[in-house]
Amino acid sequence: MSLRNNRLAAWAALALGLSAAALALIFFVAPNDADQGFSQRIFYFHVPIALTAYGCFFVGAWKAFRHLWKGDPTADLESYVAIHQGVIFGVLTLATGSIWAKISWGHWWLWSEKQLTLFLVLFLFYSAYFMLRFSVDDGPQRANLSAVYALFGVVLIPISFLAIRLAQNYIHPVVFTRHGPAFHGTILWTFCVSLAAMLALAATLYRIELTGKRLDSRLRELRELLA
């Protein structure tokens, strides 16, 4: 438990340090974009948050797969927490994306943009996961149904990610092309630090929530034993 707490503290310190470094790089080092100017700075948090949301959904699906394949007793709760994190980062992706869209395109949302719509579909799909999960009583049936649902959603992740590359007409910028990232130098470094900060933040929040859920479950068992 002590080792686990130390690891959690280490993750929290890493997330805090990287976030501070990312903010310093974004506002004091990274240059203004030639096309979008100052507003392009939203990119440094918006894209890493979106990639983190994809990562969380993928981890949730992977844990669901482990639950179904190996019968890992901890995997169901881990899958649930990862998907919960994915939804939180999904909300942030949609909110920061809308703000960036308003300043760049003059619209809060464009239904014609395939990547936006597909991300919204992915987000709503995993939001509905909680409706399914909490409509079934606690037990193996709930764990199995939730795992199958989480696995279905994994198909949407590459479709959503690749949508912008498959689209013929788009205005949403492409960050990673087939030839590598579409930027270099300070911008690339700032982006990498921001991405690391978001991943560390997600890992920290994941561990905190998982610890809380496990503690809640143990206390419930203890209460039943003492009743």
Next chain:
Amino acid sequence: MSTAEKYVTAAYLVVFVVVLGYVLIIAAKMQRLERELGELVELARRRSDG
């Protein structure tokens, strides 16, 4: 403050507020768990005392 600066500030504030809200919810939950644990310890102590 220019329009671009306002929008950038709004975007970063949204991230900060959502993360802060999440941390506050988790902190409230941890406090509830701590209270429940205290109640269970008290219950177990009363049982062992007879």
